[in-house]
Amino acid sequence: MNIRSIVDNLKKPFEKGEKLEKFYPAFDAFETFLFVPNHTAKKGAHIRDAIDLKRVMITVIIALLPALFYGIYNTGYQYLVQTNDSFTTLDAILHGSYKIVPMIAVSYIVGLSIEFLFAIWRGHQVNEGYLVTGLLIPMIMPVDIPLWMVGISVAFAVIIGKEAFGGTGMNILNPALTARAFAFFAYPTYMSGNQVWVSEASNVDGVSGETILGMLAAGNSPEQFGVLEMFVGSIPGSIAETSTLMVLIGAFILIYTGIGSWRIMLGGVIGAAITGLLFNFWGANALMSFDWQNHLIVGGFAFGIVFMATDPVSAAQTIKGKWIYGILVGILCILIRVFNPAYPEGVMLAILLMNVFAPTIDHYVVEANVKRRENRLKTQLKTAR
Amino acid sequence: MNKKNNKKPTFLFIGRNSTDGIFSKKNKKLLSDPLDDNNPITVQVLGICSALAITVQLKPAVVMTASVIFVMACSNVIISILRNLIPNRIRIIVFLVVISSLVALVDQFLKAYAYDVSKELSIFIGLIVTNCIVMGRLEAYALGNSVWKSFLDGIGNAIGYGVILILVAFFRELLGSGNLWGMQVVPDFLYESWYVNNGLMLLSPMALITVGIIIWIQRSFNKKLIEKG
Numbered sequence: 001m002n003i004r005s006i007v008d009n010l011k012k013p014f015e016k017g018e019k020l021e022k023f024y025p026a027f028d029a030f031e032t033f034l035f036v037p038n039h040t041a042k043k044g045a046h047i048r049d050a051i052d053l054k055r056v057m058i059t060v061i062i063a064l065l066p067a068l069f070y071g072i073y074n075t076g077y078q079y080l081v082q083t084n085d086s087f088t089t090l091d092a093i094l095h096g097s098y099k100i101v102p103m104i105a106v107s108y109i110v111g112l113s114i115e116f117l118f119a120i121w122r123g124h125q126v127n128e129g130y131l132v133t134g135l136l137i138p139m140i141m142p143v144d145i146p147l148w149m150v151g152i153s154v155a156f157a158v159i160i161g162k163e164a165f166g167g168t169g170m171n172i173l174n175p176a177l178t179a180r181a182f183a184f185f186a187y188p189t190y191m192s193g194n195q196v197w198v199s200e201a202s203n204v205d206g207v208s209g210e211t212i213l214g215m216l217a218a219g220n221s222p223e224q225f226g227v228l229e230m231f232v233g234s235i236p237g238s239i240a241e242t243s244t245l246m247v248l249i250g251a252f253i254l255i256y257t258g259i260g261s262w263r264i265m266l267g268g269v270i271g272a273a274i275t276g277l278l279f280n281f282w283g284a285n286a287l288m289s290f291d292w293q294n295h296l297i298v299g300g301f302a303f304g305i306v307f308m309a310t311d312p313v314s315a316a317q318t319i320k321g322k323w324i325y326g327i328l329v330g331i332l333c334i335l336i337r338v339f340n341p342a343y344p345e346g347v348m349l350a351i352l353l354m355n356v357f358a359p360t361i362d363h364y365v366v367e368a369n370v371k372r373r374e375n376r377l378k379t380q381l382k383t384a385r
Numbered sequence: 386m387n388k389k390n391n392k393k394p395t396f397l398f399i400g401r402n403s404t405d406g407i408f409s410k411k412n413k414k415l416l417s418d419p420l421d422d423n424n425p426i427t428v429q430v431l432g433i434c435s436a437l438a439i440t441v442q443l444k445p446a447v448v449m450t451a452s453v454i455f456v457m458a459c460s461n462v463i464i465s466i467l468r469n470l471i472p473n474r475i476r477i478i479v480f481l482v483v484i485s486s487l488v489a490l491v492d493q494f495l496k497a498y499a500y501d502v503s504k505e506l507s508i509f510i511g512l513i514v515t516n517c518i519v520m521g522r523l524e525a526y527a528l529g530n531s532v533w534k535s536f537l538d539g540i541g542n543a544i545g546y547g548v549i550l551i552l553v554a555f556f557r558e559l560l561g562s563g564n565l566w567g568m569q570v571v572p573d574f575l576y577e578s579w580y581v582n583n584g585l586m587l588l589s590p591m592a593l594i595t596v597g598i599i600i601w602i603q604r605s606f607n608k609k610l611i612e613k614g
Binding site: 146148149164186189 | 581594
């Protein structure tokens with residue numbers, strides 16, 4: 001007996017006219033998770049790549065794993081380095097897992113239950129978009145956020161950010177960032193300041209941690225952190241965004257498989273670098289005089305531009321549009337960092353804002369193309385005469 | 386039908402142009418329609434600005450609702466009485482004069498008898514003048530209908546507006562500050578153990594999202610509202 005025949009046996013009560021017909025979408029989700037679906041189009045010739053939405057999502061998850069594992073280690077490391085005198089890597093990983101695995105579990109349980117409910121209510125297929133979102137949400141939260149806040153943020157993001165617009169593929173905003181923005185404005189004391197970025201910082205005496213951008217916004221200089229530490233990521237911050245190195249590995253996977261758009265990533269880096277450089281010349285406050293290349297490797301910029309800005313649903317779709325979108329995300333990110341002391345990290349708001357503008361960008365790119373071709377046709381007709 | 390027998394006692398102009406009773410089916414519909422099928426906020430999407438601004442707490446929302454009911458009922462009646470005398474070209478100015486005198490009346494009344502609430506509502510009582518629902522009903526209904534009908538229409542629309550306002554304010558005050566009508570309803574032991582108020586509920590975007598959720602729920606129950614695409 002192989003898996004296929006087990007699944008076929010299980011399938012019977014869910015088929016049309018049977019008892020559990022209503023729950024077919026839920027069953028379908030499990031079946032297509034295991035097997036490439038064998039439904040084919042009835043008419044005409046269709047050639048489709050075997051890489052469907054589920055395969056795409058799994059690739060993104062694989063790209064996320066290095067950053068996640070480093071995030072788990074770093075969570076433990078940041079905590080233990082301030083309390084214990086000696087500890088092993090294993091201790092750090094254990095402490096990190098103890099904090100982070102429950103968050104991931106809550107995120108998946110809440111999010112997937114809502115997705116299944118909506119799929120059954122509407123009679124749709126369950127979409128697998130949540131597999132990535134559900135992993136992203138805990139990765140961009142501060143480590144000490146209570147689990148029920150994670151749950152509520154997830155519920156808000158899935159219901160208001162996604163299902164209200166019609167489910168996967170219809171959302172205007174990136175759902176993971178919607179969850180973070182919700183938590184950021186709803187529970188500001190748990191999402192900013194100097195007590196939330198290191199595990200247990202508010203409960204244990206002598207443990208404290210502030211992000212580098214937070215220090216800069218407060219006017220202090222982050223002397224204890226070198227460029228190498230910022231790049232490798234052994235600094236306080238949201239769970240999995242600290243390590244630029246691990247994000248780069250993820251970016252390589254995404255670009256190599258063609259799933260993430262390198263144009264958006266490169267555009268973002270160019271935009272942020274140029275803006276950072278210009279502010280370096282101005283240098284009116286600590287964030288302005290922070291080296292432009294360091295702006296790229298601290299905070300959530302790298303993580304956001306690689307995994308969030310490239311979200312194929314909410315980003316711009318046209319090639320020119322991707323460049324414009326990416327560059328504007330980069331520029332806005334640095335602008336928000338530098339000019340708004342209440343938001344030392346700008347990448348979340350920058351990407352959400354550009355998500356809203358992405359359809360407008362695409363519209364004008366397409367219009368420009370139509371005009372260019374019209375003009376070409378006119379000149380061709382003239383010369384033909 | 387005999388004309389003499391059909392004549393009904395009339396008060397002012399009530400029922401002069403129609404053969405309906407005071408609470409006939411048609412007239413009842415004037416009251417009930419704006420509550421659901423033709424709600425000024427969730428269906429016509431009018432008066433959103435005040436729905437965002439004064440729904441942080443329940444008390445101002447209720448006072449606002451009462452004020453709007455008064456203003457709409459009176460202005461609808463006045464304009465309906467004057468409807469054959471108002472020159473078409475200056476009708477908007479006449480509306481404004483009527484509405485603003487009524488609003489000034491409400492404002493002074495609140496300042497005299499409910500100073501705290503009046504301070505909380507501050508500019509928004511004055512801004513009833515610009516509430517699109519009031520002007521909209523005058524233009525769309527009172528200008529062409531009899532006094533009694535206009536009165537019912539004014540009351541109905543104001544209540545339809547108020548119901549949504551109070552509903553939004555209820556959730557925003559409950560979830561945003563843990564209070565209802567200024568009194569704490571979320572018990573202390575919850576705060577001590579784990580609960581935290583949701584700060585986003587106090588910001589105006591959440592009022593918009595709450596209205597959106599109400600529209601969503603209303604439409605999934607009332608199939609008449611779904612546009613045929």
